Amino acid sequence: MLFELAYPGLCAWALLRRATGRPTPAGPLFAFRAIRGRMRRHELSGLTALNPRWGAWLALHRFERMVPGAASQMRSTYETGGLAEQRFGPVDGPRVLLLHGWNARSDMMLPLALNLAARGARVILPDLPGEGRNPARPMSFGAKARILSAQYRSENITTVIGHSAGGLIAALALEAGLGRARLVTICAPFSLETLLRAYLFRIGAPKALNTALLSYVEQRDGRAPAKVGPELYAHMGARMQVIHARRDWQVRASEADAIRAVVPAAASTLLDGCNHHTILEDPRLFDAVAGFVLPRAARPTVRPAPRRSQRPLEPIAGGQIC
Template sequence: MTPPTALGPPQDAHADGHLAAARHAFSTPERIAPTADERAALAAAEQAPLRHEGHKLARWTLGSGPRVVLVHGWNSRGSHLLGFAQPLVAAGFSVTLFDLPGHGDSGGHAASVVHAGRALRAVVADLGEVHGVIGHSMGSAAALLAFAHGLAVRRSVHLAGPSSLTPMVKGLARAQGLGPADAAAFAGWVERFIGTPIASVDLERLQHGLRHPGLIVHDPEDRTVPFAASEALHAAWTGSRLEPVSGLGHRRLLTDAGVIARSVAFVAEGLRP
């Protein structure tokens, strides 16, 4: 995989408005500030930022024991997964949260699932051995990409995540009203931006990394990431468990007590001999 030439936002003043909007939507996340409660919860857990591809990655660690890394989604931040942290710490784990490139307190202005996957691998390389990963939305997809490029864990949890990039790119093109020619131009731009063919981030090319047990949680009524993405992931992953939930949509998974409890219990099962 060839790294993109730059992580900054794309510049094309002559692009058609819809095409420019698609490029922006794909590459430029909204930077979300933490709440006062989130900042207070992480105040004593902050670590020195990790330098990665010319920018800093903000990160925090709580507790002690086998390591679990939490990976947030698009237009989010690590602190949005704090609901999982204290139950994991109580179960005997240490928990590392971090902000992906272009998100939260981390540097950069643009990102993608490919950038997120590389950032996750960099964080884990700096930490050492990791017991498990819990990823939401794009964070789940970033974990799939990291597993395919050598990241080994004992357990992972995937919350409402896309499993292939091709349908996401096509869906974004449709949402932005792109015709066939502009959709093809957009796909070509995406490949230049991420530095790899879109198909290389599809499930067929990633499933060889799925060597450990996985828990997949998704609401069939999710309007952001289709439930079919998790069905496809489950079908391709022999060691996976798919658990549909109801009434939680795309983001309320992160604060639902039942989802949190099931996720922590599943990760903890990996500690048994």
């Protein structure tokens, strides 16, 4: 709001500095990332001081408003039922639904999708509703999950795999009627509450906003954010696999430990030598997921050696290496 009002003046200021030969900030001429970030923090702090509920509304609106994605050049891309998606693998293979994380796009899951497809899976890789190549609009995780469930419940999905916040959305989609598929979480948060608290910390929100936002979400959605995740995971039992990067600084490995505590029967794997994003290209991830979700005939017979910088797979305490 403040930034949008100031934007024309900032553009004129940038053009004047360039015309007079004065130095301009690094990056695109009209991006103003640092100024935009400061203005948004001041805006949120001021609104929260006036009324914490107003601040909660603004913070949640920003959290649920995605950045539109550019058109993809990937093969096998098309739209169906309003969702942009990609499909890979034999049409008669076990159907696996891959969900990317918050404010992202499906292309980041492509290495895993292609690997599973090569092993015989029929992989469905959509951009989440309101994200990627789909029309961008603010939408709760629950709303995304209901759209996904309605879109794919007739597909006989055998496994849903979610990266980061996609793990929460995957669990919500199963609850919304997607079916009794297996669930695999990759670097997923323990709950919507821990995700929202991490988001508020990242944007430098005032501490008073934590309670206000969690209360606002509970009143809107009819469920405490602290229960979105644990209550869903607890019903999965042995049908769940938890995979995490030990050095994930965006979603800490302690979140995987917390998930494992409420789902003792879940398979669990902790990977060294990767982080929140590079784990998606790790051959050890491919093997762990394939061993859990595909028929034994489709599993690898020879395990690729890890890179020199990587240590072997380690189970989370109490878990098993798959």
